Amino acid sequence: MARVAIVTGGTRGIGEAISIALKGMGMKVAANYAGNEERARQFSERTGIPAYKWDVADFDACQEGVKKVEADLGAVDVLVNNAGIxxxxxxxxMDHQKWQDVIDTNLGGCFNMAKAVFDGMLGRGYGRIVNIGSINGQAGQYGQVNYAAAKSGIHGFTKALAQEGARAGVTVNAIAPGYIDTDMVAAVPEEVLGKILAKIPVGRLGKADEIARGVGFLVDENAGFVTGSTLSINGGQHMY
Structure with missing residues (x-):
């Protein structure tokens, strides 16, 4: 029977690549999104993957969203916490709202979504959770105290939750992408991006598909001995 997966922020960028990769592994995938209705519609038409709208920063919305996915597709076996701003x-x-918005979405969203699926995974004796962190959560970045704090928190969250799920067959891991060729990185000023590229030993930005392949490894049924780990996919920019 096909495993059911939820990918938050799953209709664009890295999330889109992950959603497509998990479908390619034979999973029934639900791609969550927060706001861009047209982009989500186009994604579903192109991939055949259903898109579900809710804000991962909203605890109650996550509870209801997961219930809807489970009613449509079945119990959730795989969760990829990718949504971020x-x-x-x-x-x-930085005003307080800019701080709180990023913390609530990037870090709070991991808690909200894990809380919605974790008990079910424990009860069934199987689960795979992958949280998408960041190189900037490991190394820090100027002008990103909110983002770096949230992503760093994800790595600690991953290690702690992994200990709660380990004996029940639920693994919890993280991926820390470097700079990936997505819309978010495209918004970086050209002169700043040039300085970033100069620091990447492989000499290029990463590709969303490269992150998706890492997720695919961690959510595989044969990856049950990998938990509490962070896989850095950053072209050698930060070795941690």
Whole structure:
């Protein structure tokens, strides 16, 4: 019987690549999204993967969203916490809302979604959770105290939750992407991006498919001895 997977932020960028990869592994995939209705519609038409709208920063919405997916597709075996936002600026200019929005979505979303599926995974004796962190959660980044704090928190969250699920067959791992060729990175000013590229030993941006292949490894049924780990996919930019 096909495993059921939810990918948050799953209709664009890295999330889109992950959704497509998991479908290619034979899973029934639900791609969550927060706002871009037209992009989600196009994604579903192109891939045949259903898209479900809710805000991962909203605890109750996550509970209801997961219930809807389970009613449509079945019990959730795989969760990929990929949804994330940026509100970049220096702390001098960062107001509390920019801080809270990023913490609530990027880190709070991991808790909200894990809370919605974890008990079911424990009860069935199987589960795979992958949280998408960031190189900037490992190394820090100027102008990103909110984003770096949230992503760093994801790595700690992963290690702690992995210990709760290990004996029940539920693995929890993280991936820390470097700079990937997505819309988010495309918004970086050209002169800044040039400096970033100069620091990447392989000399290029990563591809979303490369992150998706890492996720595919971690969610495989044969990956049950890998838990509490962070897989860095960053072209050698930060070795941690």
């Amino acid at each position: 940026t509100r970049d600026t220096t702390i001098k200019r």
